Amino acid sequence: MRRALTRIAHEIAERNETSAEVVLVGIQRGGVFLARRLAAMLASIWNHPVPVGELDVSMHRDDLDQQASNIKMLPTVIPFDITGKTVILVDDVLFSGRTTRAALDALNDFGRPQRVQLAVLVDRGHRELPIKADFVGKNFPTAPRERINVHFEEEGGGDEVALEKA
Amino acid sequence: MVWSRRHLLDIESLSAEEILTVLDTARAFKAVGERAIKKVPALRGKTVVNLFIEPSTRTRISFELAAQRLTADVINFSAEASSLKKGETLKDTARNLQALNADIIVIRHSASGAPHFLARFLEASVINAGDGAHEHPTQALLDAFTIREKKGRIDGLNVTILGDILYSRVARSNIWAMTKLGARVTLCGPSTLVPRVFEQMGCRVTYDVNEAIADADIINLLRIQHERQRKTMFPSLGEYTSLFGLTQARLARTKPEALIMHPGPINRGVEIDSEIADSKRSLIIDQVTNGLAVRMAVLFLINGGQGPQGVAV
Numbered sequence: 001m002r003r004a005l006t007r008i009a010h011e012i013a014e015r016n017e018t019s020a021e022v023v024l025v026g027i028q029r030g031g032v033f034l035a036r037r038l039a040a041m042l043a044s045i046w047n048h049p050v051p052v053g054e055l056d057v058s059m060h061r062d063d064l065d066q067q068a069s070n071i072k073m074l075p076t077v078i079p080f081d082i083t084g085k086t087v088i089l090v091d092d093v094l095f096s097g098r099t100t101r102a103a104l105d106a107l108n109d110f111g112r113p114q115r116v117q118l119a120v121l122v123d124r125g126h127r128e129l130p131i132k133a134d135f136v137g138k139n140f141p142t143a144p145r146e147r148i149n150v151h152f153e154e155e156g157g158g159d160e161v162a163l164e165k166a
Numbered sequence: 167m168v169w170s171r172r173h174l175l176d177i178e179s180l181s182a183e184e185i186l187t188v189l190d191t192a193r194a195f196k197a198v199g200e201r202a203i204k205k206v207p208a209l210r211g212k213t214v215v216n217l218f219i220e221p222s223t224r225t226r227i228s229f230e231l232a233a234q235r236l237t238a239d240v241i242n243f244s245a246e247a248s249s250l251k252k253g254e255t256l257k258d259t260a261r262n263l264q265a266l267n268a269d270i271i272v273i274r275h276s277a278s279g280a281p282h283f284l285a286r287f288l289e290a291s292v293i294n295a296g297d298g299a300h301e302h303p304t305q306a307l308l309d310a311f312t313i314r315e316k317k318g319r320i321d322g323l324n325v326t327i328l329g330d331i332l333y334s335r336v337a338r339s340n341i342w343a344m345t346k347l348g349a350r351v352t353l354c355g356p357s358t359l360v361p362r363v364f365e366q367m368g369c370r371v372t373y374d375v376n377e378a379i380a381d382a383d384i385i386n387l388l389r390i391q392h393e394r395q396r397k398t399m400f401p402s403l404g405e406y407t408s409l410f411g412l413t414q415a416r417l418a419r420t421k422p423e424a425l426i427m428h429p430g431p432i433n434r435g436v437e438i439d440s441e442i443a444d445s446k447r448s449l450i451i452d453q454v455t456n457g458l459a460v461r462m463a464v465l466f467l468i469n470g471g472q473g474p475q476g477v478a479v
Contacts, residue, residue: 056194059208072167075193076197
């Protein structure tokens with residue numbers, strides 16, 4: 001995981017020359033851990049701190065009434081103005097693309113970024129919307145009914161990407 | 167936890183975990199109210215009907231704004247302007263609203279159990295916004311939210327509810343919520359309005375106001391409900407104030423960190439001194455702000471547990 005993140009950090013630095021315009025927004029919950037780690041790596045590449053926000057997209061999902069809600073809503077904290085910035089959305093797993101769509105909608109409520117880029121640790125395919133990640137840690141082909149669980153040191157235990165068979 | 171309820175009818179049937187889920191969800195919605203854009207699309211395309219058969223301003227406005235901030239469409243329906251005045255039954259009124267594809271019906275009614283009655287035959291979700299002297303669940307949830315926000319916890323706190331307990335749905339819902347969450351509840355007021363039978367709900371009952379508030383962390387004052395009292399339960403409002411009103415003198419003998427709550431509308435100079443209502447120790451205005459967040463959370467959760475055709479999935 002560390003290797004993949006280091007590579008993503010360098011790709012972000014390469015793609016974005018005006019580093020002062022870049023802010024990271026992690027999608028709760030895994031994306032927040034990843035965004036914090038990426039921010040630390042980018043800070044050492046650029047020699048200045050990189051702001052990190054946290055976004056919970058539950059209120060913006062389009063499938064709320066199609067599943068029994070297993071809701072643990074987490075804080076949305078974006079303590080800086082995103083208008084005119086390059087926002088890098090960070091998520092752990094890219095699957096249907098619906099979370100990303102909800103995150104794009106939610107970002108609109110906070111301002112109008114100059115551009116938005118998407119960084120994900122794992123792209124497992126099966127997109128249901130025309131969404132593509134700019135930075136991918138690892139492409140991981142899966143069957144639709146399988147589950148990918150990502151665990152982080154920050155939650156206790158170690159870093160791990162686990163595939164759960166259907 | 168998985169939230170699976172389609173209706174919010176009372177606090178009595180909720181678990182402590184369910185109550186805490188509402189409070190946690192409300193915290194996220196409170197933050198929405200503090201943004202420049204105070205609206206999220208969670209209930210886009212849903213229709214919420216405020217069916218208020220008994221007059222109410224603050225609760226109705228709070229539910230209306232909560233629904234609007236979730237992007238639902240809202241219809242307000244009051245008894246005065248409806249066919250109930252022409253002799254239509256509650257059941258027929260509700261069926262008519264359902265025929266218009268209402269998704270959530272928020273009902274306030276003078277009869278205890280009216281929301282439960284609707285929930286038995288309606289496909290739509292039902293939220294109790296106060297039924298007679300029975301329950302007012304969202305008031306108890308917003309009170310619990312406010313206490314947790316200010317005190318950091320509810321477990322182990324001393325909560326005193328002072329005033330008209332007998333006719334108060336706020337009191338009943340609060341007793342359920344506070345005892346489920348681990349608070350010690352004391353009830354106080356005129357003996358005609360605070361019968362000993364409330365001890366069966368796990369409360370302490372006392373008729374000595376100074377003793378009731380001495381160890382309290384929270385003092386929740388209730389209005390004397392003239393409209394609900396069928397006979398005179400105490401000689402005069404003046405006597406009520408002198409025996410049970412929260413005055414500066416009485417407040418001076420409480421713990422300095424004790425906080426004052428009131429569901430409103432307040433009667434200044436009757437159950438509460440005007441200066442106390444406006445003081446730093448009063449949470450009355452916080453309660454209004456938090457009520458909105460809690461009602462957004464309830465609408466959001468109730469809607470989420472529901473399938474596209476109104477069937478729990």
